[in-house]
Structure formats: structure tokens, C-alpha cells
Amino acid sequence: MKEAYFPQEIEKKWQKKWEETGVFKTPEDSDKPKYYALSMFPYPSGKLHMGHVRNYTITDVIARFKKAQGFNVLHPMGWDSFGLPAENAAMKHGADPAKWTDENIAYMTKQLKMLGLSYDWDREVATCKPEYYKWTQWLFLQLYKKGLAYKKEAAVNWCDKCATVLANEQVIDGKCWRCDSVVEKKYLSQWFLKITDYADVLLKDLDKLEGWGDNVKTMQANWIGKSHGAIFKFKVKEIPDMEVPVYTTRPDTVHGITYLVVAPEYKDIEKLTTPENKHSVEEYRANARKMTEIERLSNDRVKTGVPLGTHCINPFNGEEFPLWTADYALVEYGTGAVMAVPTHDTRDFEFAKKYNLPLKVVISPKDKTLDVAEMTDAYTEEGVLINSNEFDGLKNTDAKKAITEKAVKKGFGEFKTQYRLRDWLISRQRYWGAPIPIVYCDKCGIQPVPEDQLPVLLPKDVDFSVVGKSPITTSKTFIETTCPVCGSPAHRETDTMDTFICSSWYYLRYADAKNDKKPFDKDLVNKWLPVDQYVGGIEHAILHLLYSRFFTKALRDLGLLDFDEPFKNLLTQGMVLKDGSKMSKSKGNTVDPDEIFENYGADTARLFILSDSPPARDFDWSDAGVEGCYKFLNRVWRLISSNADNISLDIPEIKAGMLKSKQNDDLVRVVNMAIKGITNDISNDFQFNTVISKYRELTNAIYEWRGAKKELDEEDKLVLSYAIVSLIKLMSPVAVHLTEEAWHELGGQGSIHEQDWCKWDEDLAKASSMTLVVQVNGKVKDKIEVDEGVSQDEMKEHALNSEKVQNAISGKTVIKTIVVPKKLVNIVVK
């Protein structure tokens, strides 16, 4: 074995060898239990960044650990390869997005292989390939046939820079998630998926996801935004037969309504406006239209509105109140109209104060009476109803139900559960995506492309230089087609699908990646799924993870699979930082993985990225830290190479009491404790940082042991072999190349990555002596080495015999003595 550690040399050698021997392929005919480890697949942007390195290393170590523990592990990789950057590159350089994408995939594949990741490359998928998107289109058609995909005209989010619409989930603070430009509202006819049909079950099933963090689950719950309330219908005084329904979560305050607000885009607003108010209402609406979402939603904006001139009648008490329009009412939520109770709602209060609308108290707090003239804020807490006729005296929490029941009985209201979640807008006016397989015929209307005509291929005769519209619309060969029903000339849908559709089912395809008859075989998917461990960034907490859950449930309802949640356990890894802030090109604080591979090797990169922080926390990259890990691997290497002559892989079982030397006994104990600790640390929440500190402790212990020995006898050699081989095996999921090289240099057969995980023996991990901690009044006074098996009485005796303890308790009365077996004695004195 060479004296010096040359990572670049051994890493290349083993990567080649592993590819040749196919160690990381996942057999289908195994009788071992299955384990599916998955990283969120990357967008092929060009090069790996450190976030990728962290993500894939974490999953890789998990996969290797599970494999060593006897699982048949599925650990695949693929490419989320549709999307705008490829198209933008195409526009800029006049290149084909497919070519740009393929080149990036090739480069990044090379990098992934350099990292030594244990993927089964036979199962690789790329969402932009026809053999994949054929099935994306097929799945769309199944959803369409089930009524879960539909087209409608709606106010949608439009990003002018990307020249396409966006889903609600892709608008962050009123800006485009990709390019950060301000999003506008446009009225367009677009394709949607009916995710709202699943709102309730998506919320409810979050409870089943015990292996998900609370942060992600609450983010999803908030996004779905379920609320309970009532719909009340109000007759319009000036217009017979006309009603304005409102949704409220506070039916208990219904007797306190003093006005009603409809959104500027409310469908019946023109009818509800009197001729005298027409002008001001029109002006207000025009203004609202011009405003961007950001301006409109801004928090510190003063509320504005104008009266419509008409009035509604409160069916509970006959009171009349005016109708207004104000942009704090949202057309897309509830009914688009709000009953306003200024005394008990902060927004209504602010608005009423500004426009001098009346206030009426209907909920009274327990300890005081509210005086309208003195109120500076709405009272939104609990209380007892007043000014509410027969409901006076009821607790407001009880009144919600009672009042709604009255409305139901009298026919002017109903109970209502409302969700914040909107349907998923999936059309994109872009080229580089899966074409929506729909044809428009003048005679037959909207027609799905027959399944045997899939895939609808992306055209090649496309002009990427067009501005303001999708490049795909420049292809005549694509647009012009015939109607699948009547055969007359027709045109194709030019919108492509949101790339999040493609990524909503890729994890299913890995189970049966090469199937050309269907998206996947039901039995294979049922066998491998759900994913046992999913690892990825927190930025997908809502988007990808919610969509995938929806897809899984919808596909189950279509009978394509038998489970209802795709990801059993979810690990959201923290960001990789440099100097305390996120790595970014604009800040110039990026670290190129290629440079790290070249200077230190992949094993150092893998070790370091796992070493300093637990996976879920942010990780601060430091050059000194990399250096430290590289030094450690060198230290491990020297330990092995300098002792190679004395190490044999033929290690007889070591049993408690078998060894003559106490030093050897101690080292064996350290090894067993390391095996136990490392195994537990990986099993509990993948605490790789403490795993690595235990590698170091074990290495230090072996060095220390070796330093104390001059000549090695047979027993010493056995113990040394046991310690070093255990270290190599324990380190094999992380330092994948170094340990493989060492394994072979020591005469090992096959691959270290096919060896069973180390087992520990409780008897060997047990120390013959223990440190007895003695406290007086809870403060540590002494530590005494005692035999491991001492009785509680003996512990007490040892404690009282201590000189330090005697000093501390002299002149005082012992009240009681607490003995914690195998740990400590606490003497309480006064």
C-alpha cells in the first residue's frame, strides 16, 4: 500500500471499476426488503453547485448505509430538463434547447460520477425526452378524461419578462419565482388542474406524514388555508330578486353589519351601481385594474373604496346598509363580497373610520363594556352577544353555529368550508415543455389527442427570435393538423405544460424507467413506492411537494397505483453558505465543486459537506474546514498504510473476557462503542456530523493505542485488524473511494460497498469500570473510578468516603441521598 494518499488517482480508478462491475445496480429479483432513497432531481443548468453536492451526498450515504444493512436499495437519478433557461439560452445563442440541455446533462453526469454517487444509471430519466413526456401527456389525458384538467378564462398571473403565465405557487411576493420581475394580472383562457378537489384530503393526510418536519407540514396547511364559516345571502333593496352572497368566518357578528363590500372585479358590480355613482365606480375600477398585485396587496397601503349607491337588507334584523366597492375585497376568494362589521374586524374598522361609516357593537367582552365613540381598534376577541335579538347573552363561539342554523332554516344562508388553495394553472406560453395534447376543431371543439398518437412531439422548425409570444407558435407544421374526430383541418394547442407537472410523477417512473407501453407498471410502482427517504431543499415545501402529493392521490383514484402519499420521510437539507450568506454568482462567494474534486478529491468534499452541521441546518463552507477534512483522510490513510503489514482480514470473533491485555480490551470497547454510536446516529435523523466526529474519535484511539505498543504480539495484531477493518467499514458510506482502495490493499474481495454493516456486542461495549459522579446539593464535588458492577449501597459508601465530599458536608445534616444506578450519587445536606 502506498504511503501517501493520492485521491485523484484512486477515485478515477474505482469509479471506472464500479461502472464495469455494476455494483450499484438495483436488481428486481432480490428477496431483501426494499428501500427507496431519493434526491430531488436537478434542473440541468450547466454545472453542479454545492447545494447539489450536499443534497446528493446525504442521500448517497443513506442509500449505502441501508444497503449495508441488508436492504435492496433503489437510488436513481434523473433530470428535470424542461424549463425556461434552456429556451432563453436558445434565444441568446440561436441554439436548440435540446442540444443545450443534452450538453449540460452530459457535463453534470460526469460531475455526479466524480462525486462517487451510487446511482443505478440504468433508471435515469430526463423529462424533456419524448419517451418520458409521452407519458406526461398520457397522464394529462387521463386527468382530462376524469374532469381534473379543464380550460377556463380567468384572471391569471402574467410575467412579461418570461412571456408566460404562472401558477399561484410560482408568484413570490407578487414577483416571478424565476426572474423576480413584477407579475401582472391578465384575463386569459388557460388550462388548469383541479387540485382544489383534493384540498381537504391534502390537508387531512398531512397527519399521516410522521416522517415530515412540522415546518413543511404547516407551510402546506397554511397554503391550503381551510376555514369554517357561513354564506349569507342579502337581498338588494333597490333591485328586487337580486341577492349578494357573502362568505364569513364570523357569523356571530352578523347583527353588527354596517356596510358591505364587493371586489372591483365583482361580476354583478355594474348592476349594483346606481346611475349617480356610475362615474366614480368606473373610475375606481379602472384604477384598480392598473395597479399591480404588489401595490394592491401592500400592507401599509391605506384602504380605499367608493359607494355603489345601492343597499342591502340584513335578514336577521331588517337593518339596511350601503354597498361599497373596495379593493380589499378579493374577487377570487369566497364570493368576492364581504359583510363588514367594523367593531369586530380590524380591516373593516379602518375602512369605516376613514369613510365615516357607522359602528355597532355586537360582541361584548366579559370585563368591560365597549363604547363605540372610544374604540380605537376593532374588538376581535371572544365575548358575549349583545344587540343581537334572540341571540343576546350567547357566547360568541356558540353563536356562530346558532346563527348559521337560523339562516339555514330560513333559507338565506348555509354552512361553508372555504379553502385558500386555487386550482393549478398549468399552461405555459413557452416552447421548451411538454405540449398539451389537445386539438381545437371548429366543428368538434376541444378534442384530446388520441393516445395512440402520442407523443405530440415538439417541432424543430421554430423561430426562437420572436418576442412577446411563444416560439412554438411560429411552427406551421406543429399548429396545423386535423381533427381526430371529424378529420377536418384543426389546430393544435400551443401551450406547453408547467414543468412542475413533469416533476410531479418522475419518482414513479424510476420504478419502471424503460417501459414503453405505459408510464409505469402498477405492480412495480406499488413495490417500490412510497419513497422511503426523500431529500431536497426547503424551497419546494409547497410547490413540488404539494403537486406531487396531489398527483399521487389523483393517480390512485385513476387506479394507476395503490398508495396515497408518495414520500414517507422527508429531509429538507439546509442551504450551503459561504461567509454567512447564500452562495451566489452575484455575491462572488461560490465554490466550484470541480476545483474541490481536483484539489482534494471527492471523498474530502463528501466528508466535509456532512461534517460540520446536521443536514437540516444551514452549512457554512470554509476553506479551512475542507483542509481539515483532507488532513483527516490523510491521517486515516497513514494509519492504514503504516500498519498494513500487521492487518489481516481473517478476524476471528472477539468475545468478552477473551483478551489478556487491558489496553486491547479498551480498544475493542472503543470500537464497539463507535459501531453502536455511528449506527444509531445515522438511524436517528441522519446525524452525519456526529458520525464524523466518531470517526475521528476512533481514529485517535487507534493511533494512541498503536503509539503505546512497540512490538505487536498475535493478540495485538488481531485487535489492530479488528479496529482498522471496522473503521474502514464504518467510513465506507462517506469516504467511498479511500475505503474501497484500503479494502483491496488489505486483500479484500469484491467491493467494500457490498459488505455487511458492522455489528456491535453490548458486552464488548461495556466498560469494566465507571466514573461515579458525586454531587452535594446538586453540585459536582468528586468523580470516583469504581467497578462497573457496584451496588447502590456501595456507590453510597464510595461517595461518603470521598475526602472532598466529607469537606463539603462536614458540620451539616444529611437529609437524603439519591443514588442513580451506574451514574451518580447526590447527597442533600442542610
Added chain:
RNA sequence: GCCCUUGUGGCGGAAUCGGUAGACGCGUUGGACUUAAAAUCCAAUCGGGGCUCAACCUCGGUGCCAGUUCAAGUCUGGCCAAGGGCACCA
């Protein structure tokens, strides 16, 4: 405003059940080896106080304030701060 997460040395972070706070590493300081450097190895490293120095002794210390307990980083209540999510959602 509501919700989630996190607060421990100079830094990253350890500490199954409440039971030795600061494992392991980074950094720093000192030393060994060397003509020298690199590499490597050894030692020290929470703060205050006592002792001529050291060994040692002693007090305080896990965001803050209370509480429960023989014993609290860990449990309970109330605050504070940072990060993230949602947000005129009626």
C-alpha cells in the same frame, strides 16, 4: 398580525430518559522535529476570583424572567431576538 423553526465558548456544533455542560472539529497560543519551510506530532484554550507560580481551590455560566425538582441546556408558564412561511383570505 398569525403560524413554524432556532437561540450553548472566538466559530461550526456535542450532550438517548431531567443526572459530569462544552464531545469532535475549526481557529488561536505555546512547544517538538527541521538549516529552514511544508507536512506531522505534543500541549493549552468558557468566564470571574483565590494562590508568588503551578498543581489546586472556589464562584458564575446554555437568549431573558419566574416555576417544578434532590438535580434543568433538557420539563412548565411568561417574555426577547433571529431566520423562514402565510397574509386586506373576510
